[in-house]
Amino acid sequence: MKLLTPNPENHCFGCGGGNAHGMLLTFELDEVSRRTVGRFRIPAQYQGAKGILHGGIVATFLDEAMGKLNHGKGMPAMTAELRVTYRRPVPVGEEIIVEAHHQRRDGRNLFHAAEIRNLAGEVLARGEGRFVQIDPERIRKTAAVGKSAELIPAETE
Numbered sequence: 001m002k003l004l005t006p007n008p009e010n011h012c013f014g015c016g017g018g019n020a021h022g023m024l025l026t027f028e029l030d031e032v033s034r035r036t037v038g039r040f041r042i043p044a045q046y047q048g049a050k051g052i053l054h055g056g057i058v059a060t061f062l063d064e065a066m067g068k069l070n071h072g073k074g075m076p077a078m079t080a081e082l083r084v085t086y087r088r089p090v091p092v093g094e095e096i097i098v099e100a101h102h103q104r105r106d107g108r109n110l111f112h113a114a115e116i117r118n119l120a121g122e123v124l125a126r127g128e129g130r131f132v133q134i135d136p137e138r139i140r141k142t143a144a145v146g147k148s149a150e151l152i153p154a155e156t157e
Contacts, residue, residue, distance in 0.1 A: 005026050006025070014064040036101075037099045038099075066100045077131035082129045088122065090116060098115070103128075110130070
């Protein structure tokens, strides 16, 4: 197993160590079985309805777990499609297990699946993703000209 800890030079909201407001998600990668696993206890700051994890954060966990499967392939891959099935509410404050596995490859497209389970083994959410491998040089060029987003307040009448 290889521990994938947040990299201080990575500003990703989910897994980066360089984002002061990020989630700092850490996963274990089994390169032989092509699986990632993470165990988390989510604080209330990520809730939607009271006591329930926000659906966008559920999607973030699934996307991050699947995205980590692309780690170490020598060519990064970006999420092209993400489908989430919400089966049961994911409670905040309780430990969950997030696990992803590789399904197949078709050219530059990598297909993965993931689940969020509680400690009793109940599936709370499932995800399927398609990731497209991107040339690292293209990413460097895009990052060099990119600017951070600016929040613009809505106009009031």
